[in-house]
Amino acid sequence: MTGRPEILFPLFAGLETLDGVGPKTAQLLTQSGTEAPRDVLFGLPYAVIDRRRRDTIQGADLPSTLTVEVTVGAHRPARNKGGAYRVHVEDAQTEFQLVFFHARGDYLKKVLPQGARRVVSGKLELFDGMAQMVHPDHMLPVESAGDIPEFEPVYHLTQGVTQKTAYKAARSALARAPKLAEWIDPSQIGREQWPNWFDAVTAAHNPLGADDVSPHAPARARLAYDEFFAHQVTLALARQRERKARGIVSVATGRLQSRVLADLPYKPTGAQMRAIDQITEDMASDARMNRLLQGDVGAGKTLVAFMALLVSVEAGGQGVMMAPTEILARQHLEGLRPLAESAGIVLEILTGRDKGAERRAKLEALQQGNIHILVGTHAVFQSDVAFRDLRLAIVDEQHRFGVRQRMELSEKGQGADVLVMTATPIPRSLALAQYGDMDVSVLDEKPPGRKPVKTAVISTERMQEVIAHLQRAIDEGRQCYWVCPLVDESEVSDLTAAEERFKRLRAVLGEGVVGLVHGQMPPADKDAAMKAFQEGQTKVLVATTVIEVGVNVPNASIMVIERAEIFGLAQLHQLRGRVGRGEADSTCLLMYQPPLTDGGRKRLEILRETEDGFRISETDLEMRGAGDLIGTAQSGLPKFRIADIERQAGLMATAQTDARALLAKDPKLTSDRGRAVRVLLWMMRQDQAIRLISVG
Structure with a gap:
């Protein structure tokens, strides 16, 4: 399969081959991302005008x-x-x-x-x-x-291009749409009563009323499914390739796991036990594990991760847990230490700070197999770091760890199983779009003994009361986070907001009581400020959102979030999860600047009503859309032209099941349907998938 199939040539010709598109229009279209007749074909009308006489x-x-x-x-x-x-x-x-x-x-x-x-x-x-x-x-x-026309389709316009031109170009693109072999599973077509591709694209450009431009019209649903399916086939090919790269068989003996479970002061939740079983089973097979462990704040991911690491040690090998920052790596170390003591194994940390003789000693111990579990930052990936027998790599908190990075990780060729952990509850449809090549375990129960956090919504006009409340709490020996917003993208104002608040609170509460952390600080200063707060020297930590991920201070029982209305729901939920980790009753104060918009009010109210991260993220998705939810730029989310992740989540799930089933039967896509799918991949510009087939 060397190049684009000939049947698609007309769809990838120059734009100027379309009626009514001259050099100037072609240039305007190209600037807006329409590069070929194929893109005109996928730019469906969004409305229809009834012009019946x-x-x-x-x-x-x-x-x-x-x-x-x-x-x-x-x-x-x-x-x-x-x-x-x-x-x-x-x-x-x-x-x-x-x-x-x-x-x-x-x-x-x-x-x-x-x-x-x-x-x-x-x-x-x-x-x-x-x-x-x-x-x-x-x-x-x-x-x-x-x-x-009796029914005139209405197109989204690029600046400088009229409806008439858009209509003409669409007609002309339609005239060269080829008849293509079917790539969707016939039983799926029958169940949904979908038209074939050619009829679907023809119908989509010839709507006969408002129903025909809704996402649920059969022609549109089918074309949306094609996009989802092409995307899921790409992910399934990546998954197939990863699994084919022979995994290491790591069979648990239960010897170490049982010691840890016996020492735990509580019984693990059903969800934790389920996840541990799924991971143990994956690790015992000769296919490589590529699993996502999704758990809400405080759902007990650390225990599950440690149990997985123990499987690799029980099987005679080593495990590594990677965190995005030094401070989080140290925190994992603290969290895992008591568990490692129960199991009686050697736990060590490696970060960019390790230098000279100390670093050499650690590398030596790692190579000899004397360190069983290593916690570290990406320093673990440097070329001089060699394990004696690495069996499991756990990657923490990585939205920023897309399919491509996962493939690179596997190209280190060690065949180690991979577990990615995230504390951000992602709605199922997004998890499928972003992590569709992975198997997913979800921790959706809270371990016993976690106290609920009381959440209140309060106007900034009551700032004095809030500070007085804080003063009382500090006198009782409690600690507090005070989060300032990123006012806009320029870091300067973010800084001034945090510094101003820091000065005001210091003036009221006294020198040495208030600490400050923000994005502009050198890492060493940031770590020092966090450490002083963790050790209880400072009682209030004023911070921009750098504290969002991970940091654990059990004694902190108050979280104040200023201008909460401008934060995303998921982010507010993450921040709130920083408190409620100790013995004391915890409070989260969401401060807003009046007047609140309806959307702003609705978002703050859902936080007041529930601590269920999945419910919160579903609401967030409905209100803000997928791109905002995970920051489109770094989300690794595909750009769909027709499909709508928010409104067609069910189709995405079907597409994943179907893509995996197809590749299980036809891993090289050589059957008739497999060949049709290749044409679909070319049409959808899934270059990555095409490379995977040609090398596979």
Whole structure:
């Protein structure tokens, strides 16, 4: 499969091969991301205008777009420059006016000669009791009125391109749409009663009413599914390739796991046990594990991760756990230490700070197999770091760890199983789009003993009360986070907001009580400020959102979030999860600047109602859309032209199941359906997938 199949050539020709598209229009389209007739074909209309002809405008609900045959009457030119030029017309039952501004009278007299029959189509409105059609869209002699479509599709326009041009280009792209072999599973087509691809794309550009432009119209649902399916086939090919890279068989003996479970002061939740079983099973197979462990704040991911690491040690090998920052790596170390002591194994940390003799000693111990579990930052990936027998790599908190990075990780060729952990509950549809090549375990129960966090919504006008409340809490020996917003993208203002708040609180609460952390600080200062707070030297930590991920201070029981209305829901939920980790009752104060918009109020209320991260993220998705939820730029989310991740989540799940089933039967895509899928991948520009097939 060397290059694009010939049947698709017309769809990838130059834009100027389309009717009505000259060099200038082609340039405008290219700038907006439309590069070939294929893109015009996938730019479906978003609305439809009913231009069916009627005898009279009598009885129509105005304003509306109407098409009617009329006899042209008297012309009344404008009295002043730029005024209204009016033409009286009569249909079968009544009369109305055509109105033109900045009109050229001689032109209008030629197009609309008095006494002639014309078909006019346009928006008709009542103005001072008189029905008027201002600048009709069409005015044609009766014999050429067949050119007016009965239902006219309305396209999203690029600046400088008119509806007429867009319509013409779409017709022309449609004329070269090829008839393609079917790539969707026949039983799926039958169940949904979907048309074939050619009929679907034809129907989508010829809507016969509002229902036909809704995402649930059969033609549209089918085309959306094609996009999801092409994307999921790409992910499934990546997954197949990873699994084919022989995994290491690591069979648990339970020897170490049972010690840890016996020492735990609580019983693991059902969800934790389920995840541990799934991971243990994956690690015992010879296919490589590529699993996502999704758990809400405080759902007990650390225990599950440690149990997985123990499988690799029980099987005679080593495990590594990677965190994005040094401070998080140290925190994992603290969290795992008591568990490692129960199991009686050697746990060590490696970060960029390790230098000289100490670093050499650690590397030596790692290579000898004397370190069982290593916690570290990406320093673990440096070329001089060698394990004796690495069996499992756990990657923490990586939205920033897309399919491509996972493939690189596997290309280190060690065949180690991979577990990615995230504390951000991602709605299922997004998890499928972003992590569709992975198997997913979800921790959706809270371990016993975690206290709920009381959440209150409060106006910034009550700042004094909040500070007084804080003073009392500090006197009782409690600690507090105070989060300042990133006011805008320029880091300067983020800094000033945090520094101003820091100065104000320090003035009220006293020197040495308040610490400050923000994105501009050198890493060493940041670590020092975090450490002083962790050790309880400072009682209040003023911070921008750098504290969002991971940091654990059990004694902190108050979280104040300023301007909460400008944060994302998921982010607020993450921040709130920083408190409620110790013995004390915890509070989260969401401070907003009035007046609140309806959306802002609704978002803060859902936080007050629930601590269920999945429910919160579903609401977030409905309210903000997928791109915002994970920051489109770094989300690794594909750009779909027709499909809508938020409204068609069910289709995404079906596409994943189908893509995996197809590759299980036809891993090289050589069957008839497999070959049809190759054409789909070329049409959808899934270059990565095409490379995977050609090397596979």
